[in-house]
Amino acid sequence: xxxxxxxxxxxLQRKLYTKAKQDPAYRFYALYDKVWRADILMFAYRLVxxxxxxxxxxxxxxxxxxxxIGIDTFLSELAQDLKDKTxxxxxxxxxxxxxxxGSLRPLGIPTIRDRVAQMAVKLVIEPIxxxxxxxxxxxxxxxxxxxxxxxxxxxxxxxxxxQVIDADLSKYFDSIPHAELLAVVAERVVDSAILHVIxxxxxxxxxxxxxxxxxKNVGGGKASSRxxxxxxxxxxxxxxxxxxxxxxxxxxHQLRWKLKARIVxxxxxxxxxxxxxxDEPLAAVRYVLDRFDLTLNESxxxxxxxxxxxxxxxxxxxxxxxxxxxxxxxxxxxxxxxSLAKIMDRITQLTGRDCTPIPLEDxxxxxxxTLRGWTNYFHYRNSSKALYKVKIHxxxxxxxxxxxxxxxxxxxxGISRFTSQQLYTKYxxxxxxxxxxxxxxxxxx
Numbered sequence: 001x002x003x004x005x006x007x008x009x010x011x012l013q014r015k016l017y018t019k020a021k022q023d024p025a026y027r028f029y030a031l032y033d034k035v036w037r038a039d040i041l042m043f044a045y046r047l048v049x050x051x052x053x054x055x056x057x058x059x060x061x062x063x064x065x066x067x068x069i070g071i072d073t074f075l076s077e078l079a080q081d082l083k084d085k086t087x088x089x090x091x092x093x094x095x096x097x098x099x100x101x102g103s104l105r106p107l108g109i110p111t112i113r114d115r116v117a118q119m120a121v122k123l124v125i126e127p128i129x130x131x132x133x134x135x136x137x138x139x140x141x142x143x144x145x146x147x148x149x150x151x152x153x154x155x156x157x158x159x160x161x162x163q164v165i166d167a168d169l170s171k172y173f174d175s176i177p178h179a180e181l182l183a184v185v186a187e188r189v190v191d192s193a194i195l196h197v198i199x200x201x202x203x204x205x206x207x208x209x210x211x212x213x214x215x216k217n218v219g220g221g222k223a224s225s226r227x228x229x230x231x232x233x234x235x236x237x238x239x240x241x242x243x244x245x246x247x248x249x250x251x252x253h254q255l256r257w258k259l260k261a262r263i264v265x266x267x268x269x270x271x272x273x274x275x276x277x278x279d280e281p282l283a284a285v286r287y288v289l290d291r292f293d294l295t296l297n298e299s300x301x302x303x304x305x306x307x308x309x310x311x312x313x314x315x316x317x318x319x320x321x322x323x324x325x326x327x328x329x330x331x332x333x334x335x336x337x338x339s340l341a342k343i344m345d346r347i348t349q350l351t352g353r354d355c356t357p358i359p360l361e362d363x364x365x366x367x368x369x370t371l372r373g374w375t376n377y378f379h380y381r382n383s384s385k386a387l388y389k390v391k392i393h394x395x396x397x398x399x400x401x402x403x404x405x406x407x408x409x410x411x412x413x414g415i416s417r418f419t420s421q422q423l424y425t426k427y428x429x430x431x432x433x434x435x436x437x438x439x440x441x442x443x444x445x
Contacts, residue, residue, distance in 0.1 A: 003046055008039055013127040020131035020188065027186075032193035034124045035117075036082035041075045044119035048112060048233065056111030057093045057207050057215075065112060078113060082120075085193065089114045091205040092229050094218055106174075108206060108229025118201065118233035121194065126237055128188050133240065134247035139267030140236035146314045147380060149266045153273065153313065154331040154381075156262045157306055157320055161273035165282055166311045168300035169289075172268035173239060174227045177293045178202050181228070181242050198238070202228055239267055246270075246288050255284060266314055278303055315339040315377070333381035340386050343374045344393050351401040360427070363401065367394060368430035375432050384434055391432035395420050398429055 005013070012034065019026060034040060055061045065074050081087040090111045096104040110118065126142075133141065138149035169175075181202070182195060189195065206229060208218035219227070228235045247265060249255075256262050261274045261281035272281050282303075289295060304311040310319035310332075316339070321332040350366050371394055379387065403414040423429045 003050055006039060006043055009043055017127035017131050020128045027188060027190045028128060029191055031124050031191045035120045036079040040120050040123055041079055044116045044123060045075060048115045048119050054109055056109050057091050058111050060112060089200050089204045091207045094206050094208040108231040110232055115233050122234055122237055125189055129241055133244055134251050136263050137247055137265045146266060149264055150316055150333060152264045153318060156273040157331050161262055161275045162306045162320055163274040163278050164304040164306050164311050165272035165278055166302040166304055167270050168297040169268050170295045170297040173230045175294055176226060176228055176242055178225050180292060181238060184241050201234060236267060245292055249288050271313055312336040334383045335378045335386045343390055346370055347394055347397050351397040356405055364428050371430045371432055379433055387432055388434040391434055395423055398423055
């Protein structure tokens with residue numbers, strides 16, 4: 001859900017952005033008093049609520065706040081703590097999220113109170129860093145998207161930058177050194193109260209759970225010197241601030257022209273597209289990362305000739321292909337095999353045999369939410385074939401589920417009883433559009 005920024009907050013953000021843009025050396029001293037402003041905290045709460053999310057270690061959800069405490073009381077108490085500088089964050093709750101390769105990714109979930117405080121700080125300081133960020137950075141930034149990043153890659157490929165360094169950082173969010181990160185932030189924001197509260201978030205203990213539900217400390221704390229938990233509201237901005245150093249060095253030393261290499265970055269995912277040899281650009285990337293105590297994951301970093309094979313970026317498989325009709329080259333961009341397999345597996349899971357006791361409208365509702373989200377993202381460029389596969393798979397799985405529910409064993413009977421048209425008109429299945437193309441994709445984006 002998109003929320004309109006109130007005029008007073010927008011005016012403040014414009015002033016901060018304009019000042020930062022006009023004076024790249026200016027350092028901001030007086031910002032903390034904006035954080036606990038009533039209008040900023042209220043808008044921060046609305047943004048956090050719109051993002052939904054699970055409760056933190058205190059178990060408190062939005063309904064608890066609104067029904068047991070009251071939003072005004074909740075925010076006024078937070079404002080007072082921030083104003084008096086008695087605010088201290090709660091530990092971060094860690095949950096493990098399955099990845100496509102079967103491994104687990106740690107996700108840190110602060111309490112709602114801490115998420116609101118982080119959002120308030122983000123509302124104030126983000127415009128300052130936005131004035132500095134380079135145009136090749138697209139992740140978690142206002143008015144920029146994953147599709148914009150892919151468009152930038154497509155443009156580079158069309159200009160002959162077809163030798164690709166498909167980079168992968170080793171555990172980036174866990175590796176960011178606190179002291180160096182705070183130093184980067186302090187290049188622009190020297191308000192000691194802002195820096196102090198950011199440091200508190202970086203040092204917050206991380207609490208995990210055993211299989212039996214027993215809680216234990218799994219990281220963080222005052223002794224920790226690295227990492228910003230994925231899942232925190234402020235974490236994407238901080239991660240962008242730290243990797244902005246790579247973008248800035250590339251721009252300042254004109255490496256795009258000297259090395260004939262363009263960087264396209266989405267948070268910690270980035271590729272370097274080269275017009276020629278990759279040795280020097282790769283060495284430059286390694287040098288900059290090493291200076292800032294980061295490393296490439298050598299086992300996952302690949303060198304790809306996009307004219308010969310595809311590389312994956314933000315869920316898409318990207319390559320340069322030749323048209324069988326005209327023989328001309330074009331940029332072929334479609335869902336990566338893992339992205340396609342993931343949606344197929346999810347639809348299969350939602351319609352499995354063990355789901356028969358679940359009300360049918362809940363089954364179809366879950367399918368529709370999954371299909372709609374996937375389609376909105378991947379209805380883009382050359383994705384028509386993949387979209388068609390997803391559409392047919394969804395029809396087959398819902399029909400199979402209906403046959404099990406109604407004890408129809410004969411496949412022919414099932415097809416005639418639960419026709420494709422009925423799946424949409426009678427049962428309300430979301431119809432996946434299979435006409436992805438450049439124009440329609442941009443109309444949806």
